[in-house]
Amino acid sequence: MIRKISLLLCGVVVGAGLSSTFTYAPWTGTNLSIGNANAATSDTFRHINLFGDVFERVRKEYVEEPTDKDLIAAALNGMLTSLDPHSSYLSPESFEEMAVETSGEFGGLGIQVTMENGLVKVISPIDDTPAHAAGVLADDLITHLDGEAVRGLNLTEAVDRMRGKVGTKITLTIVRKEVEQPIKIDITREIIKISSVRSKALDDIGYVRITQFNGQAFDGLKNAIAKLEKEIGSDKLKGFVLDLRSNPGGQLDQSIAISDTFLDQGEIVSTRGRNKDEVKRYYARAGDLTKGLPVIVLINGGSASASEIVAGALSDHDRATLIGSKSFGKGSVQTIIPLGNNGAIRLTTARYYTPSGTSIQAKGIVPDIFIKQELPDDLKDRFPQTSQTEANLRGHLENTDKASGAKKEAQKDGNKDAESDLKKDEAKKTDAPKADTKDAKDPKEAYSPSYVPPEVEKDTQLQYALKLMRGEESNEAFPAKKMASK
Template identity: 55%
Template sequence: MSFKAKFGTTALVTGAFCAGIVAGPLVAAWAQEGGRAETYRLLNLFGDVFERVRAEYVEPVQDRDLVENAINGMLTGLDPHSSYLNPRNFRDMQVQTRGEFGGLGIEVTQENGYIKVISPIDDTPAARAGIKPGDLITNLNGTSTQGLTLQEAVDQMRGERGSSLRLTIRREGERTPIELTVVRDVIRPQVVRFRMEGNDVGYVRLSSFNEQTDTALRRAVQTIRSQGGSNLRGIVLDLRNNPGGLLDQAVQVSDDLLEQGEIVSTRARRAEDAQRWNARAGDITGGVPIVVLVNAGSASASEIVAGALQDHRRAIVMGVRSFGKGSVQTVMPLGSNGAIRLTTARYYTPSGRSIQNTGIEPDIEVRASRDDNARQREREADLRRSLRNEGGVAPNAVQLPPLNLPQGVAERVQAEPAENAPAFDPTKPETDFQLQQALTLIRALPPGTTLRRAQR
């Protein structure tokens, strides 16, 4: 049975594991195991309710809708991350995992109710049409984007290759709106974006962990080392607002940056299903200092990478506490009926920490804005029916080795922006306070500094 494990929007794809999940043979197997009359009684109860709703509900309902709702209710009642994926949602998840889809080729955010372009992706329909960073998309096919969620707008911009979409854009410096018609194409999103900050620090942002991430990271680091040469002082690895993704990619990214040691372990319901992953020799950065940026949107696979690098003291983790999703989901296909996503394990950092409901605490706290602490941020612990933190070493009981930074280096980092600091604009890196503090820290380190955990 082949499989892939995934955190966050998770996928461990198995064979026809769940075919006939409510079929007669399964009920018979339960009865043979323990003579469970209660199981029969409960399944009869389900059948009774199904028939009454089907016959008596105020409006006619489709049998498929009733069954799918029942399955989803069964799964969502377990924890926040188990659910049913109908065939369309399952296909969408597979597309996201592969890392390509039909669309325009722009990275966007939301501002004042409109969709704001962060950056067009090179050599895509959006870039060829002349869309620029900072453009506000006010209408899609003549319909206002106000009132749409960011995801709803993204869904409208995606579509079949060769289909067209009319965009109305407001651009700074232009007195009248710009009308563009863009023909969709196959897009391979830049899950890894990188650049040099000055001539001495590399910046790498991972937006998710799909099948393209590790290869793209290696290419990015190779380019940064080539451009920086002997001037390269360090690398900022930005995992902020990265919701997670494939486990094997999180392991490979961690392995790329570690010389040895455990990366992550998982423990399931049965002890024999526990797994452990270890790093192989070879650090693609050449050992330069790394600062990892995290925030409340850094979840799951992002926390695996941050936790592994933190436990081994390979990187300095900076920002604010991460989301705290320490569970593993398995996506089990149901033939032509979609799939179920089921929580099957918890994961643990190399020191044995479970970050479930607690998250990764940064080594150096840096808030994005002065009201960052006051703003309510939803994390795993705020979700209904979130799993308990158990089975590992309590995060506050783990004594990690000290950072051992040169005297005065950490003190150069400011915890929050000045009162008159400009508001953050994703199109202007100089307004990114957390990034600027990471650059300050790296540049304060003596040339040749290597972050490594002392061997004992």
């Protein structure tokens, strides 16, 4: 049996520009027997016959001879993409790349690269990797890989050639500034882990940014918290800012574990499929790794799927204050079904719900405090002037959730906190002084570019969060209700 891989939640999928929540499942085949006499009279069989007729006509009469493989792949993808924006067929190459992205590790060299004038330019070697140990430097230009010219390859092709089986060698030919002759460097590939967690001590506040919920995210968060506690000192640490802005999502188990990091108990998320009895609930375990310190979560229009699960769980449990702008609104679950050597299909199989029983599908999560992030003048033409959300995607699933229905369903399914969560005082969601209301009737849903400045001092949303936590600003939404009662 083809193995089951259960991934859920990759918001704005890398390379596709869309968010998705996904799980892996085995391929069990089909119950349709084409040779069955009963099936022969069914509508399903007649439609399959129609497909076969069209397929044969295209094979024989199209102006240029197509390959059967390409026709079938396109047909599969067309069938799946017609369902919603997040269902699709993954070619073997795309499936392999997705597996690398979600696992967070691969066999490679450990360098961040880009293309410049047809050559591969090193942005930076990653610390403690083969490339770093071999002496590869930032701004090096890679001209050849194992003696073959890089010029003519695109970035993806070049990266694919640098990746490979652990223990195998590759020779890089490098042109370096102020060095007359090209340099040849032999490097042995090792396991490279993609770090999706970055942290820094901002005086007395711990700042943690998660860029993607890959397989390394939870461990990265645990290490970041321990590092910040040691660096700042547990007696001086005022709290944590968890930055989920422009985080497209990732694996469900990672979003659950990261939510659990800040919670002692209660439901984190539930998923519901086509049938009403297809409900799965995920709960927090005892033990808050942040020891109950105040938490602020930053979100924006690029925060999708797994990011929204974490933000929704911490908000519903009054564990964190949300600051920024409304999230993307991706509230569905995709199951990845491997097809042996033929790639995989990504199929939407469920919706997910926050602990209060609320679906954020095509709605998003509204922050407690809206802060608009201004754009530098040189970037204003590169960002859309209106929100790009799940609701803007053609063919998106509608949000069928009704508050009263969600409440009854949550209570019926045994979520004891549902009623109090659903009665949460919406008045606590307020506008900070810099709120911009011109783009929405509700000021908390106003538009803000999904831009995260690299400089802390220019980051309006982060700066407000820091001032709030230090008591330099005040807002009724902070500390979160649960914190305020302590």
